Amino acid sequence: MDFLRTLLSRTAELFAHPHRDNNLDDEIAAHLDLLIQENIANGMSQADARTAALRVFGGVAQTRETYRIQRGFPHLEQFARDLRYAARQLRRSPGFTLTAVLTLALGLGANIAVFSLLNCILLRPLPSPHADELAVIRSDRSDDEHGPAYSFGSPFLRALEQHHDGFESIAGYSSHPFQVRNESTNVRVPGAMVSGHFFQMLEAPPLLGRWLSPLDDREGQATVAVISDSYWKTRFHRDPAVIGRTLTIANKTFTIVGVMPSSFVGADPMYRPEIYVPIWAEPIVDAPYNAIASGHHSWWMRLIGRRAPGVSLDKANAALGSLSDGILDQSIPDAKWIKEARDHHFRFVAEPGSRGYSYMRDTFRKPLVIVFVLCSAMLLLACLNLASLLMARAAARERELATRLAMGASRLRLIQQLLVESLLIAVLGTAAGLMAAPVVSRLLAAVLVGGNGAFVILDTSLDLRVLAFVAIVAVVSTLLVGLVPALRATSKGLNEQIKSGSQSVHTRQHHFLPRFLMSMQVALALILVFGAGLLATSLQRLHAIDLGFQPKNLVDLALDMNKQSRDGDALLAWYRQYLDALSRLPGVRAAAYVSFPPMSGSAWTETMHSTISHGEQQIYMNSISSGYFRTLKVPMLAGRDFQWSDNITSGLKVILSEHAAQKLFPGQNAVGQSVDMSKKSYQVVAIVGDIHYTSLRKEAPPEAYLCITQNTDHKPNYEAVTRIEGSVVPFAAAARQLASRMAPEIPAPILTPMMTDIDGSIASERIMAMLAVFFATCALLVTAIGLYGTLAYSTARRTSEIGIRMALGAKPAQVVGLVFRENAWVAVYGSLAGLVVSWFAARALTSLLYGISARDPWVLLASVFVLVCIASAASLVPAIRAARIDPSTALRAE
């Protein structure tokens, strides 16, 4: 209690009036006065009375000092003084301060931005209680070339709901947009189908009403839905009477039974469902498709489990693994399939699931880590750079510091004071970096998400983990920046300082540290420039790939026709009318339908054979309308295009790509021959050029095209690929208006420029190259500033030495050489070190590069060349300035 009161009183003193010392002075004066009066009353003279009074009082100054220390927090007050002193020092050289703060802000801001992205994609756990008990379930098979599978068919879910040794429960979910009726039309709303145990497992209590339970997840139950807090807000304006109201999803009515709180995000951290429905309702929501009916042929949901209390992940995994065999027997009615799965050691595997599952994680882990390493290198470079600049500056204060040391200041005290200065720079830099970071991370997130659809959410907001990271980085960079210069600046006694004088010829040892730091900077800059060179060249090669078609000015227009009422010929007629109307819009050069536009991320494969093909061949398929190849500008090598008049009665037709024709009819002309697929025969009517279907990097696969007029699927969705002239904005508006006029009930078509898809397919390459080039540019700039700053400084300190040299007959060229050499060595050593590190580190990039070796000598040479040029430019100015020194002025200045 007493301690607390004392603490409080001392804290209050921190904010007290600055003239409070006067109070004590008054008190002491009054005291002395009374003593003097007493002494005079006792018969002393005025002077004697005063002396005696002071003796009795005993040390006025001492009393004051003790009092002052006891009154507040002397350490804090000292710190405040240091801070004011540091601020004054920084204000005095605004150029240096601005450079320092900006350099650090750049390094820190980039780091914070990349770390918040990394945090959001790789680190942040699901906001579920005891998230560490969650496990993501996958299946491994020895023959799976794509690695472990995270998708499952519904029979597996139903079996695992019953048998889940080692787990409290196992739940399944599948996320994709639902078609929901709005006032006038249908709209897409991000949704999720979840199994009965889903909410219970994530332990998130509903905000209103109830969540979905296992009782809701049985076929034929009432169609119920739970909505998110944000959907409650936007659609129902937080109406508390929302429970019991209905939503029309895919033309069926769902009753709302609950609202989840805003903290609940489901099991995929990068997707925010607004509506949850029981998984048995999949055939309703997905109509006209039915994944549940396709059983083990359709792999469409993800599984997540919560471990039983006290069961470790290893044990749970072992228990789950041993269930695998039994579950195959129980859930798959296909003995051949089971045998094949067993032969390839099919088994369920549980992996840590506290962060949920997101496909983005695997895609972006390596690029993000590489970007993070790049920007850490950039930050390190910024710190080293500041350290060398501070060191150069501190050299000017060496004499002052030495004098203070000689007068009794402790070295620790001086170091403290110098560190406060770098702390202030670091804090300013961090603040600037923190302000810029959210903007930067949002930009990066936008590039990453780019091609991955509108419903992916990257929440890069600053959480505790990011703030802790910021704090650590700020402290570490303060120490990196400040400690070495502070230690060095206070290392010399006054004696030494005076002996050596300010214009001494610098000893080798004295020069080692700054040169070492600068060399390290050059090395780091070289590594960054080399890495950026590789990534940029690789990206440029990716862009230069000939796709087989011309993607510029192509727009994909996705039509959602599978929930409306037309079907069969009526739907086909509608499609044709819409395409005709679309083609007549201003600026449209050509248009055609396709089921899977190239590079959109989706693909369809089948196996085909001909009489002379070597067995079944895997072929990439597409359904197209007449005019597709003309629209994409794919060359027609032989035969004729499909026609709208090709219908089911006129015989099934197929168009093959050159690659597919070679596979199916090696050495023969394919046109007119027939191929077999799914026990049906198709006549080849044309051969067209190969195009890249799914990936820029992979060679164009063998492709076959069927005609949409011969497609017997119910309510198929097609995308209208349109080649337009000019801006996409007016076209988008016109196309949407056209769709809403011709089919008011369908959701507005989604328009995606083909280039967006292509850029999206290489999002990680793009983001890495962009950031690497940015970091490399900054690194070059910072290194140039550092080289210039330190050299300018050390040259200024050698003014009189140079003056003497010139007085003794040194020619300007010699002086230039003398000064220039200082940095030349730094650049040479730094480059050598950088070369060695780059040579070994580049291997980490191998898997991310396209069409270029990680040790490409030309890029390496170019990087060294760029760095040497920058170093020379930065060194030339001080060198030329040194050569202009007038010897007599230089000597007189002494």
Added chain:
Amino acid sequence: MGDNRSDVLQGTLDLIVLKTLEAMSPLHGYGIARRIEQVSGDSLVLNQGTIYPALLRLEQRGWIKSEWGTSETNRRARFYSLSRIGRKKIAEETENWERIAATMARFLAPSN
């Protein structure tokens, strides 16, 4: 803060100041110092300045309070008096001190 030796001394001075203020208050620093000298019969020689840190300490703990007033020589001076907490603490501190004194006395008593 500080070592044990000065703590004991501080404690002593603190209690003396408290007792002084219990007997007479409000008093200014000079008054307290004079009173201590009188009571101790000048056997306790005190650097009068040292009572100011003691007064600050007591005030920070909330045991005493102060007011500005005018001294006999017409100067601005601070007058101290006991607070409510201080009155309670005197009993506690007195008991404490007596225990220490008794213990000390046992050590100092001639052993026979």
